[in-house]
Amino acid sequence: MSEIVENPHANCSLGGANATLTAIKRVIPIYHSGPGCCLQTTAGEASQGGVRLPYYVQYTALPCTNMTEKDVVLGAVEKLDRHVEAALEILDADAFFILTGCTAGIIGDDVQSVAKKYREKGAPVYAVNSAGFLGESCLGYEIALKALLDNIVDPAPKKRNPKLVNLFGVIPFHDPYWEGNLEEITRLLNLMGLKVNTFFSHDQGVKEIKTASSAVLNIIVSPWLLKGFAAEFEKRFGIPSLRHRCVPLGATETETFLRSVGEALSLQDKAEKVISAEEKYFYRYLETGIGVQNWRRFSVVGDASTVTAVTRFLANDMSFTPDGAIVTDAVFRPADRERITEALTKLTYSRPPEIFFTGDQWQINTALARFDQTMLLVASTNEHEFAMSRGLQFFVAAYPNSERLIYNRSLAGYRGALTFLEDIYSNL
Amino acid sequence: MAKKIKQIAIYGKGGIGKSTTTSNISAALSTLGYKVMQFGCDPKSDSTNTLRGGNYMPTVLDSMREKSVVNAGDVIFRGFNGIYCVEAGGPAPGVGCAGRGIISAVELFRQQRVFEDLDLDIVLYDVLGDVVCGGFAMPIREGIAEHVFTVSSADFMAIYAANNLFKGILKYSSSGGALLGGIIANSINKPYAKEIIDDFAGRTETKILDYVPRSVTVTQSELQGKTTIEAAPASEQAKVYIRLAEKIAAHEKSEVPKPLEVGDLRAWASGWADKLLALQSDE
Numbered sequence: 001m002s003e004i005v006e007n008p009h010a011n012c013s014l015g016g017a018n019a020t021l022t023a024i025k026r027v028i029p030i031y032h033s034g035p036g037c038c039l040q041t042t043a044g045e046a047s048q049g050g051v052r053l054p055y056y057v058q059y060t061a062l063p064c065t066n067m068t069e070k071d072v073v074l075g076a077v078e079k080l081d082r083h084v085e086a087a088l089e090i091l092d093a094d095a096f097f098i099l100t101g102c103t104a105g106i107i108g109d110d111v112q113s114v115a116k117k118y119r120e121k122g123a124p125v126y127a128v129n130s131a132g133f134l135g136e137s138c139l140g141y142e143i144a145l146k147a148l149l150d151n152i153v154d155p156a157p158k159k160r161n162p163k164l165v166n167l168f169g170v171i172p173f174h175d176p177y178w179e180g181n182l183e184e185i186t187r188l189l190n191l192m193g194l195k196v197n198t199f200f201s202h203d204q205g206v207k208e209i210k211t212a213s214s215a216v217l218n219i220i221v222s223p224w225l226l227k228g229f230a231a232e233f234e235k236r237f238g239i240p241s242l243r244h245r246c247v248p249l250g251a252t253e254t255e256t257f258l259r260s261v262g263e264a265l266s267l268q269d270k271a272e273k274v275i276s277a278e279e280k281y282f283y284r285y286l287e288t289g290i291g292v293q294n295w296r297r298f299s300v301v302g303d304a305s306t307v308t309a310v311t312r313f314l315a316n317d318m319s320f321t322p323d324g325a326i327v328t329d330a331v332f333r334p335a336d337r338e339r340i341t342e343a344l345t346k347l348t349y350s351r352p353p354e355i356f357f358t359g360d361q362w363q364i365n366t367a368l369a370r371f372d373q374t375m376l377l378v379a380s381t382n383e384h385e386f387a388m389s390r391g392l393q394f395f396v397a398a399y400p401n402s403e404r405l406i407y408n409r410s411l412a413g414y415r416g417a418l419t420f421l422e423d424i425y426s427n428l
Numbered sequence: 429m430a431k432k433i434k435q436i437a438i439y440g441k442g443g444i445g446k447s448t449t450t451s452n453i454s455a456a457l458s459t460l461g462y463k464v465m466q467f468g469c470d471p472k473s474d475s476t477n478t479l480r481g482g483n484y485m486p487t488v489l490d491s492m493r494e495k496s497v498v499n500a501g502d503v504i505f506r507g508f509n510g511i512y513c514v515e516a517g518g519p520a521p522g523v524g525c526a527g528r529g530i531i532s533a534v535e536l537f538r539q540q541r542v543f544e545d546l547d548l549d550i551v552l553y554d555v556l557g558d559v560v561c562g563g564f565a566m567p568i569r570e571g572i573a574e575h576v577f578t579v580s581s582a583d584f585m586a587i588y589a590a591n592n593l594f595k596g597i598l599k600y601s602s603s604g605g606a607l608l609g610g611i612i613a614n615s616i617n618k619p620y621a622k623e624i625i626d627d628f629a630g631r632t633e634t635k636i637l638d639y640v641p642r643s644v645t646v647t648q649s650e651l652q653g654k655t656t657i658e659a660a661p662a663s664e665q666a667k668v669y670i671r672l673a674e675k676i677a678a679h680e681k682s683e684v685p686k687p688l689e690v691g692d693l694r695a696w697a698s699g700w701a702d703k704l705l706a707l708q709s710d711e
Binding site for chain 1: 489492493519520523524525526528529532
């Protein structure tokens with residue numbers, strides 16, 4: 001179970017849960033952890049993913065119990081209680097989430113009872129068992145979404161909204177392009193006449209999350225995340241899920257994506273209209289850049305969704321040749337690995353890349369070193385040094401990204417594909 | 429050069445008579461002229477009761493709870509014959525981490541160089557015997573106790589706990605941890621009880637330091653809030669404890685035990701169950 005990982009490509013589950021919850025407007029986490037966990041996870045997930053900080057509350061303003069040895073030995077539920085009380089007094093939020101770090105998790109502090117006590121007084125305080133040792137960022141994202149499902153989502157929606165869909169699978173901050181990706185996918189679904197709950201968009205918050213149970217479809221743009229969550233959503237509310245193998249990027253993948261949404265909701269005609277209009281827009285630009293868009297061999301390193309999206313776009317749409325596809329997520333179910341492998345190997349006509357599942361830098365660099373024909377490396381900041389040492393063209397697409405400020409730039413849909421190409425063919 | 433303080437950890441299953449035995453050894457050592465500290469490492473904090481007439485004393489963790497800085501001197505109390513008594517204490521049942529509490533308490537005494545300042549000869553740690561987590565293994569790690577003794581009866585659960593302790597000792601033995609001095613066989617009255625514990629010692633390649641019979645004198649003394657050494661110094665039982673204390677004071681060389689795997693231990697126990705049944709039917 002325990003193995004040494006050099007330069008991990010993810011934070012712990014506490015980091016993932018915090019990144020997810022602080023991406024929601026007017027939501028504040030209350031850390032029940034040591035001071036280092038609080039600083040490390042808030043600075044880690046947030047500022048390493050697009051070098052930005054959460055909008056509503058940032059790491060220097062977060063309440064944290066700063067557990068010390070005394071709190072470990074004697075338990076720190078009373079201390080947490082005082083912190084929650086103080087947080088409610090001086091901070092204004094629509095929801096507070098107590099997040100536990102490893103120390104609180106090991107000693108088993110009863111955080112749920114503290115949250116319950118404040119809820120009974122009418123304050124929106126919820127507790128999440130998010131101890132870092134549970135897993136990585138991806139698990140933290142799942143833990144946070146489950147906490148939203150259990151605590152915020154309306155448990156008894158009065159009626160279905162036939163135009164409302166929920167969009168899941170894009171992890172805030174952990175995906176450095178998360179905001180742009182959500183914006184582009186939302187834009188496309190809006191064009192089909194749908195309203196999209198992303199939970200994390202600028203104009204959304206706790207109010208929108210509550211309405212998630214009245215949606216008609218959950219759209220999950222990830223090859224492996226949220227299996228249990230999707231099943232639970234269906235069990236509680238009868239809302240089915242549509243899984244797409246990645247964040248759709250480029251004309252071919254986005255077409256498939258929009259078509260499957262159209263089929264799931266009997267909106268085939270609308271899907272075709274959107275595809276047609278968007279392709280016209282997309283190829284209009286592509287044609288004008290034809291003189292510079294030369295062929296490349298490439299390798300990709302990153303989370304499963306990004307690796308799939310980039311590989312499929314560059315191979316299927318741009319006729320590039322994939323060398324290596326290295327998935328850094330801790331994908332533990334064999335069936336999920338098979339699905340990801342299939343998405344990476346069943347390409348339109350390109351030969352498939354070699355596939356690796358590892359988050360370890362040494363293994364990643366060793367794998368990359370085998371592809372001496374690779375010209376373009378799409379990866380995380382962790383691989384930038386390798387790219388420089390080999391004189392490879394480099395593009396940062398995945399976590400950690402500590403080198404590029406990213407606002408609404410995306411690696412999704414038609415527009416994200418255009419800006420991605422702008423980046424690949426820059427500094428000509 | 430400063431004299432070497434003999435640090436000894438005594439482990440055993442809860443209720444097996446570990447605190448009774450340890451307190452009597454402490455009392456006996458002090459009557460033999462040694463300067464002794466007994467350090468109770470059990471969240472129940474009742475190790476040194478019979479050395480202090482059963483009076484309440486605040487524990488290290490009580491002090492930690494109330495003060496920002498704990499002075500070890502504030503949690504040391506003098507008991508029978510000047511014995512220094514300390515109780516690590518623990519959190520309220522069901523909260524916090526008792527194991528970390530043991531580590532915190534022992535570390536505090538080490539950092540403040542209490543043993544050296546008090547010019548002690550012998551420190552006895554009386555530790556909850558199931559070694560359930562790293563905290564309870566603290567006294568057997570490098571730099572704390574040098575010798576470990578386990579108090580065990582011939583009951584299977586006590587032997588099971590002793591075997592677990594052996595596993596803990598074996599684990600730390602390669603990194604300078606404490607080694608096993610031997611088994612203090614407690615409540616050994618029937619001949620078959622002696623045979624069982626001897627057999628266990630033989631299989632784990634360990635020694636029996638001594639056999640302590642069950643005695644009503646011990647119970648009578650404890651009801652008075654005293655050790656047998658204090659309450660009945662001339663009794664046969666007191667002589668047993670004095671002999672035990674002399675052996676511990678003279679003990680120099682401990683060894684790595686060879687714990688049984690859990691399946692082997694069960695097989696060994698069931699073999700004894702058959703023998704005891706045969707014995708019963710003979711009677």
